[in-house]
Each structure stands twice: as structure tokens, then as C-alpha cells.
Amino acid sequence: MSGRALRFxxxxxxxxxxxxxxxxxxxxxxxxxxxxxxxxxLEAISLCDLLNETDTADVRQNRAS
Numbered sequence: 001m002s003g004r005a006l007r008f009x010x011x012x013x014x015x016x017x018x019x020x021x022x023x024x025x026x027x028x029x030x031x032x033x034x035x036x037x038x039x040x041x042l043e044a045i046s047l048c049d050l051l052n053e054t055d056t057a058d059v060r061q062n063r064a065s
Contacts, residue, residue: 008051010044013037018044020051 008029011021020029020036029036029051036047 004056006052007055008048010041010048020044020048 005023007022007024009021009023011019013019015038017037018039018041020031020039021027022029029047031047031051036044039047
């Protein structure tokens with residue numbers, strides 16, 4: 001990815017599970033209307049990567065318009 005800061009990050013919850021955090025909205029991220037909380041580490045990483053790739057593609061598309 002570019003030098004641009006990523007919007008989503010994985011954060012460990014106090015119970016040892018993981019969430020994907022939306023730094024722009026300062027809330028847990030959502031995917032298909034589901035809050036991305038209580039995940040295993042691999043799920044959180046995969047979803048975080050997917051959301052960051054989608055967000056970066058959206059930004060590039062908007063700049064090209």
C-alpha cells in the first residue's frame with residue numbers, strides 16, 4: 001500500500017478476542033451490517049486487510065473521477 005495511513009486496524013479485546021477498528025469513525029468496523037468484534041486473530045487480520053484494500057481502492061477511484 002502507499003504511504004497513506006490505513007483506516008482499519010486489528011485490536012485485541014480485554015477477553016482475548018479481536019476486533020477490527022475503524023479509525024475514521026472511531027468505532028468497531030462493520031461488514032454487511034455486522035460489527036467486527038469477538039473475532040479470532042486470523043479472522044480479524046483477514047477482514048482488516050480486505051477493508052483496507054477496499055478503502056484504498058475507493059480513494060483511488062474517487063481521485064480518478
